[in-house]
Amino acid sequence: MHELSVCLSLLEQVQAIAAQHHATAVERILLRIGPLSGVEATLLANAYPLAAAGTIAEHAVLDIESMPVQVHCNDCGADSQAEPNRLLCADCGSWRTRLVSGDEMLLANLELTVPETDRSHADGEATEPDRLL
Amino acid sequence: MCDTCGCNITPGNEHLVTGGGAHARTKDGRAAVEVMQGLLDANDQQAVHNRQHFDAHGVLALNLMSSPGAGKTSLLEATIDALAGELRIAVIEGDLETENDAERIRAHGVPAVQIATGSACHLDAHMVHDALHRLDLDGIDLLFIENVGNLVCPASFDLGQHRNLTLLSVPEGDDKPAKYPVMFRAADLVLLTKTDLLPLLDDFDPDRAERFLRQLATDVPFLRLSVRGGVGIAPWLDWLRAELAEHRERIARGEQRRPAIQPDGALLHEAATKSGGIGGRGHHHHEAGYGHAHVHPPMQGG
Numbered sequence: 001m002h003e004l005s006v007c008l009s010l011l012e013q014v015q016a017i018a019a020q021h022h023a024t025a026v027e028r029i030l031l032r033i034g035p036l037s038g039v040e041a042t043l044l045a046n047a048y049p050l051a052a053a054g055t056i057a058e059h060a061v062l063d064i065e066s067m068p069v070q071v072h073c074n075d076c077g078a079d080s081q082a083e084p085n086r087l088l089c090a091d092c093g094s095w096r097t098r099l100v101s102g103d104e105m106l107l108a109n110l111e112l113t114v115p116e117t118d119r120s121h122a123d124g125e126a127t128e129p130d131r132l133l
Numbered sequence: 134m135c136d137t138c139g140c141n142i143t144p145g146n147e148h149l150v151t152g153g154g155a156h157a158r159t160k161d162g163r164a165a166v167e168v169m170q171g172l173l174d175a176n177d178q179q180a181v182h183n184r185q186h187f188d189a190h191g192v193l194a195l196n197l198m199s200s201p202g203a204g205k206t207s208l209l210e211a212t213i214d215a216l217a218g219e220l221r222i223a224v225i226e227g228d229l230e231t232e233n234d235a236e237r238i239r240a241h242g243v244p245a246v247q248i249a250t251g252s253a254c255h256l257d258a259h260m261v262h263d264a265l266h267r268l269d270l271d272g273i274d275l276l277f278i279e280n281v282g283n284l285v286c287p288a289s290f291d292l293g294q295h296r297n298l299t300l301l302s303v304p305e306g307d308d309k310p311a312k313y314p315v316m317f318r319a320a321d322l323v324l325l326t327k328t329d330l331l332p333l334l335d336d337f338d339p340d341r342a343e344r345f346l347r348q349l350a351t352d353v354p355f356l357r358l359s360v361r362g363g364v365g366i367a368p369w370l371d372w373l374r375a376e377l378a379e380h381r382e383r384i385a386r387g388e389q390r391r392p393a394i395q396p397d398g399a400l401l402h403e404a405a406t407k408s409g410g411i412g413g414r415g416h417h418h419h420e421a422g423y424g425h426a427h428v429h430p431p432m433q434g435g
Contacts, residue, residue, distance in 0.1 A: 002255055002286040010172050017166060027163050031172070038289035038315040039172070071350065085314040087350035097350045103394075105172045105289070111163040 003043040006105070007051035013107055014057050023112035026057035030109040034067035035084045037105035041066060069102035176290055179258035183265065183293025188389060190270035193380045194278060196292055196392075198316060199300035200309075201282030204326040204360060206234050208300070208369075209277055211360045213241040215370055220274045220377070225264045227256040227281045234279065244268060255286035258293055274377060284313040295380060295390040296321040303327045303334050307342035310349060318349040319394045322372060325355065329362035353393070 010031075018026050033041050041064040052058050071082045073089035074097060080090035082097070089097050157165045171177055187194045197205045206226075213222050224245040226234040235247035246264040248256060261278060268276075278294060280287040288297075299320035301309050304327065310317040317323065323346055325339055343355045354372065358365030383390055 002253075002289060005253070005257070006172050006289075009175055013168070013170060013172075013174055017168060021164060021166065023164065036315055036318065038285065085311045085345075086348050087314075087318075088348060095347045095350050096352070099350065107168045107170045107172055107174075110166045110168055111159055112166060114164045 003039060004047045004051060006039055007044060007047040010107060011051050011055055011057060014060075014110060015055055017110055018056050018112055021112055021114055023056065023114050025113040026060040026110060027113060028061045028063060028109075028111040029057065029107070030063045030065060032065045032067050032104045032106040032108045034102040034104040035069060036099065036103040039105055065108070067101050067104045070100045071097035072100050073097050173290065176258045179262055180291035180293040183258055183262055184295070184389065184391070186262075186265060186270065187276065187293065187295070188384055190273070191381060191384060192270050192273050192276050193296070193377045194276045194292075194294040195376075196287075196294035196297050197277055197279045197300065198284075198287045198297065198320075199282060199302070200284045200305060203282070203300040203302040203305065205279050205282070205300055206237055207360045208324070208326065208358075209238060209279065210241055211366060212277075212370070212373070213238070213243050215366060216275075216373070217242070220373070221272055222275045222277065223268050223273045225256075225261060225268075225276065225278045227260070227279060229253075229281065244273075250281060254281055254283050255290050256280050256292055257290045261292045275373065284309070284316045288316040288319045291392075294392065296376060297392045297394075298322045298324060300324045300326050301342060303330045303337050307337045307339070308345055310342065310345040314349050317346055318351060319392065320351070321353055321393050323353060323355045324369065325357040327359060327361070328357050328364060329359040351394075 010029075014026055014029060031041075031044070033039055033044070045062055045064065048062050052060065069082045069084055069087070070079060071087050071089065072079050073092060073094055075094040076089060076092040078089055078091035079100065082088060082090065082102075084102065087097055087099065088095050159165050184194070197209075199205055209224060216222065222243045224235070224238045224243065226238065226245055226247045227250060228234060228247070229250055229252060231249070232247045235245040238245035246267045248260050248264055250256065250260065256278065270276075278292055280292075297319050299317055299322075301317075301323060303325070310323075325342060328339070331337060331339070339357055346353075346355060356365060356368050356372070358369055360366070380390055
């Protein structure tokens, strides 16, 4: 149950990026989560309203893209889908595989409302490091 | 964050400070910002900083993870006694409450710092950083970080350790690697503990446990031992000696060791470092529009 701390960390990043772009609201947040990241998408979505309450991202839509578990076989070279607890090559059955996708825990994309008057400002050299860290 | 040593601006977050550039627009006029940043970015930066601390002092940091009661503290007690006079050891203990484990370790004559996490189910890099200020790293060869007993959450948080050790004790059952793949996949070494109980718990098959481990596409050592029975300790001590020697050689060559499997954030930081700056850590702007499954936030207060 560490999804709330993951959410709080996410909100810190979102607020920093929104401040950098002088946004007045965060409309949409896109995450990419793989089952081998150790984070559960539904629990993250449950924790989000608690973490986001009172922030600039309070009304943002949280979209979570579930990433497939995919492996590359070091023995036969095949790429195949796998189960999180069975990362075997679907072609030759070897366990000598490398995970290609499935352990992502990424903030991929944000959609912000940026007022017209701030656009030129935000498009320039935005530097407010003390608010970002 | 540590604001005193200049570590707060890293290749990983530099783009946030120096970034800019034109916004792409979605159809309804919103600014679309591509980020591609690990969700635990602040933790990952702190972990990189911790690892630099360890390397500067030649310390090998090992993260011990298991379910509660698998025998982490007992293993440490036996290890401290066996390596007395040979290697200098210190321990950071993570538990929700009590100083019990730190007191057990101190009774064996080595420094121990207890982190009481309250209700937190894992240690994070900031907690470990705070604990480091209470240890003299110059007097240490091996630093064991005994994580909160939990087979789920600790696997997701980089502490700055060089190696992950996961314990599986016989009473837990031999299918734990299949049930908790994230944890066992993160291990650089898996220790099967309490093997003295195998005659009593004869439904536990060590070979089957190892097969479940291999199905996670990992070839890490699987060592079987019993602290109470004094069996299988020597190969574990040899592993520690070899890891420390290799660690010191790498430091001498200016290289850094990391656990074999790392959370996404750590990989992104590594990519940014390798590419010499912000290039590996893109902060691009483009039109939104991915095909993806939606997970809708539920109604609040439901």
